[in-house]
Amino acid sequence: MKEIIEVLNNHRTYRDFDENYQLPDEDLQQILDASRQAPSWMNGQMYSIIVVKNQKLRQKFVELNPGNPHMLKSSVFLLFVADLKRTQKVAEHYQVDYSIAEGIDPLITAVTDTALALQNAVVATEALGLGSVVVGSIRKDIKKISELLNLPDYVLPVAGVSIGKPTMEMRIKPRLPEKAVVHYDGYQEYDYEEIEAYDQTMEVFAEARETKLWSKKFADYFSNKPNVTIDEFVKEQRLLKE
Template sequence: MNNTLQTIFNHRSIRKFTKEKLTTEQIYTIVRGAQKASTSNYMMAYTIIGIDDEETKEKLATITGQTYVKDNGHFFIFCADLHRVYNQASKTVQEKMQVNMENTEQFIVATVDTALAAQNAAIAAESIGLGVCFIGSIRNDIKRVDEILQLPQYVIPLFGLAVGYPDQKPEQKPRLPLDVVYHENKYDHNLEQIKRLISEFDQQIRSYYQKRSTNTRTNTWTEQMIRKYCEEVRMDITQFVKDKGYNKH
């Protein structure tokens, strides 16, 4: 297995970092790595905001409920951004652009561009000995994050990425069986087979949770997923995204 595959296959989320801060060189390597990702129609429809201001980190940690949002080597927030392109146009041209900007197509473009860049950032960071953790919980109070970062129209804070030197060695979390996730030529509607594979995975996960060194628990993947989807979560996101100018018609 080559070094790149080793980096990819060795991934685990790190939730405890040493106090050591990233150097500017490390930050730039990560950001430049992110920029190398493919981008839809060359739009590069994202902005990455690096947070090292302690007060801002404190606020974000409160919103997310995760201490490693402030206790890390550097914190990045990945934002979908079509404001940059919009802003290059005159008022008259902006009016013409409006109908596209408001189409869900452009929300897909910006979200996918941002995530491709972010995964490159994660791999780049891990390749130089750093650990990472994606932070979706900045969406716990997306309006507040929007205010803190002073984001203009057409810019949405999608997720954070905490980066730093690992101060823990967590087990690697299993993944769904390949045959559940990978289908051939069309969607696999063999529900019996899929359910059987997921059921085997559920047993594996129950045993993983019981054996792991921290935060042991007893439920299965299916139980976890169903519980999560039965609790209403972040119900303000649909309206927030619309208010930002996306997904409107």
């Protein structure tokens, strides 16, 4: 396997996969093992991983989200869910209150655990010489996805990962200037010029799927009302009170 720092610094997203490539079971197991070894708050491991191999299920995912055909064409699709059902079972066993819906901190904790496990899966995938793409847009149809997978209450889909053998090489995408991201001993203000410089960097990078300046893309995105179905779903799942 490649050196971990090299793998991390060479990360890139792949969306085109060899549909005939079968991911060996031992490789999938290594990815799952690495994912489960991620750090978690108090060793709570407040997540679950749904391994989706069934083609019919994955076809339904693509029908819901046609912009991501790789969910079907990749070797396997992993759905990472924040899982507070396990600790609810523990509370029932000890016959104590389960008060997680009283505030948002338990949900933040579970989502953080989930994200760390997902990142470990991505790193393990790349260390094996394979490619992946993280799919956050599964939350757009969060209720339908949950119904398809029979997810119980206290469980929240966070993101999926398509994994497979890439058919097209991708370039390493430039990141924001360090001054705009890294702060020492407190948050430090920076010039908007840092963002403008990144806009120019991304224009030169010229990724085909990007049709707007980086800054304009997010200005437009956050000028719209957030996906309120998430709010409703979180309450339905008993993760937050009404």
